[in-house]
Amino acid sequence: MKRRQALKITSIAAIGLSASISSSCSKNTYSFNHGVASGDPLEDRVILWTRITPQQTGPIEATLEISEDKSFSKICYSTKLQTSALSDYTIKYDFLAKRYCDSDKGFFYRFKAGSSFSEIGKSKTFSKKTVSAKIGVFSCSNFPAGYFNAYQAGAEKNDLDLWLHLGDYLYEYPMGGYATDNAEKLGRTPSPTHEMITLSDYRQRHAQYKLDQGSKALHKHAPLIAVWDDHEFSNDAWKKGAENHSEDGLEGDFFARRSAAIKAYYEWMPIREQQNKRRIFREFKIGKLIHLIMLDTRQYGRDKQLQPKDYLSKSGFNQAKFYNDLNSENRELLGAEQLSWIENSVLKSDNTWTIFGQQVLMAKLKFPDLSKMLKTEEVPDFLKPYLKFLGLGIPSNLDAWDGYPAARNNLYQLMKNAKKNFISLAGDTHNSWVSELENQSGKKIGIELGAPSVTSPGITDVLNLDENKFVDSIVKINKELQWMDPSNRGYLFLDCMEDKIIASFNFIKELNNINSEISSSHSFVIYREGHKLEEIKS
Secondary structure (H helix, E strand, O other): OOOHHHHHHOOOOOOOOOOHHHHHOOOOOOOOOEEEEEEOOOOOOEEEEEEOEEEEOEEEEEEEEEEOOOOEEEEEEEEEEEEEEOOEEEEEEEEEEHHHOOOOHHHEEEEEEEEEEEEEEOOOOOOOOOOOEEEEEOOOHHHHOOOOOOHHHHHHHHHOOOOEEEEOOOOOOOOOOOOOOOHHOOOOOOOOOOOOOOHHHHHHHHHHOOOHHHHHHHHHOOOOOOOOOOOOOOEEOOOOEOOOOOOOOOOOOOOHHHHHHHHHHHHHHOOOOOEEEOOOOEEEEOOEEEEEOOOOOOOOOOOOOOHHHHHOOOEEEEEHHHHHHHOOOOOOOOHHHHHHHHHHHHHHOOOEEEEEEEEOOOOOOOOOOHOOOEOOHHHHHHHHHOOOOOOOOOOOOOOOOHHHHHHHHHHHHHHOOOOEEEEEOOOOOOOOOEEEEEEOOOOEEEEEEEEOOOOOOHHHHOOOOOOHHHHHHHHHHHHEEEEOOOOOOOEEEEEOOOOOOEEEEEEEOOOHHHHHEEEEEEEEEEOOOOOOEEEEOO
């Protein structure tokens, strides 16, 4: 259930290379305001990233240094790198770590430009002998909604080997739009203050997000594997458009906007690029332990979302046409190319655990009548249009897999044929979920863990609900759903072993002050044998 506001404006793109490196370097001074980051670790290599802020425009030469100790008493590798306004002064280097150090045990890296050094980052690769891994799972980090304390907690509380971001790493909205109510008070007014549309806009917003203290702490602490969701582009994006992109031409061409968003994303994220820049789905092997498959359920193959209001007429809701369209075999979420890639990937894998890192909930989910759970008699305006659909059995979120049931069935059948159960990691909803996924025959096909948001408001932030009544009701009416939390922000921590995975939902104490304290946790065990799920009672 998403409610958004938008202001429309355009701005200018980037400047190009104009001077020689030698003449620029002699006159310029530099800072590393946005920290360092690493990502996409393989068995032998990992991406290393930083961004240099120069006092003057022009090309820059920098040095990357690697050491196995944090003091850098011995440098085992160094190389010269170049950047300019063409890449927004970001640097991204695919370091062949295994050749120069015992990278599966971890190593340290830093950058130098002129006389300035960056912070020191820690990264690693994974050995074929890896038998355990600690993974943080994050989603939906909205800068104006509060401090990224969940990132800071992840950096401090657990010795993470890796962290995942499942999308909505940043948001496109303007000041005055979604989740900006406390932005001025917190000193977190979005930059630019208008909605991001152009390359310059997306770059500015990425730069602002990476200034957050918690963000910098987690990025330098462990390698990241990320996928985008809709807000890296525009709300409820699909392959040919988005709900929050105007069709009247005032925001320009959607494909130009998408290209700008993708360029800025690759510049500012420690991610390994593919030849087709729209193709972000990829796989990672963590020893024989985990086969991690990162999907794109957002913009690569997705058909446009259905809107129930489009099936309303003077005679009522055309239920037959709605369900005929919803259940169409031609309705795509992943697309044929991505589905075929998944099949080839899983059939070649013999890893203990198969994990999908992706954007939206797979679980079949319907909401109870929220109007009966409000603590006040007043029904919020944004909820009123939904009241006419109550009692029709419509899935609660048609932007999730529930809006693409044939695509979900195809994926489940693929996994059944491959004789592999899986764990789905999902973001997007801002709330926490644990579900036992079932195929059309009612056979358990996997477990889904829905990660909480870093800051983005959850359902109880928006609606004054009787929380206990809501949770009891939504779990009762949804067979797959085992547990959910609608009111806490934080992150999901996975302690992965050969025989089991312990999944802990860690909830932070507050958003409006810098405070990484964990206020509460809720944990489950997933056993390898039969993917049996067990709640850990506190």
